[in-house]
Amino acid sequence: MSSYFLRLLLFLTCLVAATRSTCNVCNSVNKMACYSMTQTKVCDANNLPSGAPFDCPPGYMCVSGSGGVLCQPKAPSSNVADCQDCNKCDASQTFACTGTRSFALCLGTNVPQQSRGNCASGYVCNNGIKEICELATSVNPSCSTVDDTTTTTAPTTPPTPSTNDAAAYCAAVKKQGNFAVGEFTETTCRQYIQCSLTNGKWVGKKYACAGSTFFDRTVGQCVTNKPSYCYTPTTNPPTTTTAAPTTSNPAAYCAKLQSQGYFPVGTNPKTTCHQYIKCYQLSGSWLGKGYTCPGNLYYNSSTKTCVSTLPATCSDRIESISLNGVELE
Numbered sequence: 001m002s003s004y005f006l007r008l009l010l011f012l013t014c015l016v017a018a019t020r021s022t023c024n025v026c027n028s029v030n031k032m033a034c035y036s037m038t039q040t041k042v043c044d045a046n047n048l049p050s051g052a053p054f055d056c057p058p059g060y061m062c063v064s065g066s067g068g069v070l071c072q073p074k075a076p077s078s079n080v081a082d083c084q085d086c087n088k089c090d091a092s093q094t095f096a097c098t099g100t101r102s103f104a105l106c107l108g109t110n111v112p113q114q115s116r117g118n119c120a121s122g123y124v125c126n127n128g129i130k131e132i133c134e135l136a137t138s139v140n141p142s143c144s145t146v147d148d149t150t151t152t153t154a155p156t157t158p159p160t161p162s163t164n165d166a167a168a169y170c171a172a173v174k175k176q177g178n179f180a181v182g183e184f185t186e187t188t189c190r191q192y193i194q195c196s197l198t199n200g201k202w203v204g205k206k207y208a209c210a211g212s213t214f215f216d217r218t219v220g221q222c223v224t225n226k227p228s229y230c231y232t233p234t235t236n237p238p239t240t241t242t243a244a245p246t247t248s249n250p251a252a253y254c255a256k257l258q259s260q261g262y263f264p265v266g267t268n269p270k271t272t273c274h275q276y277i278k279c280y281q282l283s284g285s286w287l288g289k290g291y292t293c294p295g296n297l298y299y300n301s302s303t304k305t306c307v308s309t310l311p312a313t314c315s316d317r318i319e320s321i322s323l324n325g326v327e328l329e
């Protein structure tokens with residue numbers, strides 16, 4: 001190969017790398033930046049994108065190149081839009097950047113999972129690097145600040161009100177009908193709370209099912225056959241139903257995750273990075289089992305194997321990671 005060709009190849013590679021990873025980076029040619037794949041922003045005196053974004057016309061995308069930041073036609077040209085690496089899983093299927101400082105785990109797939117990770121302060125997410133988060137002073141984030149504002153955290157489900165006080169329960173539930181009280185075969189599984197709206201106020205009353213019948217929450221009435229979820233408590237009620245779904249409680253973790261397979265436990269290189277959890281379903285219930293990799297091996301969430309290299313998720317560049325709302329330890 002001639003050295004000219006090599007240089008050309010290097011130049012083209014750099015060009016592609018440069019255009020693909022810029023997002024919110026001011027182009028010195030026309031002092032503008034791509035704010036998203038289809039939006040531009042004007043840069044201020046401090047060389048930072050500012051003010052309201054401008055939309056490219058339909059069929060156009062934002063490209064930062066040697067001619068400055070311009071809206072250029074999409075197909076069929078070979079134009080590559082800026083900001084396009086956002087929400088895309090990296091080559092190793094480990095993570096996808098979802099905002100300038102946030103990411104999601106991909107767990108060995110090409111789809112960002114229900115997961116939220118945050119880079120430590122001063123770091124940004126770039127999906128072209130193995131480390132996930134890199135110093136903001138040395139790389140550009142793969143996502144734009146526009147992605148930060150559109151990232152909504154999963155809605156938190158309000159805590160289920162206690163069934164001890166029927167009136168308070170109905171005031172919180174605000175729904176007409178019959179509701180289950182609990183799951184103990186001989187006591188709460190035979191009771192229900194009836195909520196109704198009377199003179200604009202929610203009122204509730206606790207009732208016992210007639211005879212030896214049980215209250216079935218799926219049909220909302222008393223039935224003769226014992227529902228499968230009713231159980232006889234031993235000395236203590238099972239911890240799985242009340243314990244917080246942390247990874248130190250695999251069953252509760254899997255019940256919240258609602259997904260079959262192997263999952264990472266945490267981000268601590270000394271402890272939780274060596275561990276993983278297997279979630280599975282048995283007769284309708286989610287169960288979990290915790291494992292530790294042999295020797296000094298670490299759990300790799302993308303290959304789902306125990307490996308000798310420290311995973312990128314186990315670094316103090318990472319502030320936190322959650323999966324389906326469960327915070328990894």
Ligand SMILES: *[C@@H]1O[C@H](CO)[C@@H](O)[C@H](O)[C@H]1NC(C)=O
Nearest residue numbers: 092094300302303311312313
């Ligand atoms: C998991 O292993 C793959 C293949 O060795 C590697 O590319 C990837 O970066 C590893 N994942 C993490 C989280 O380090």
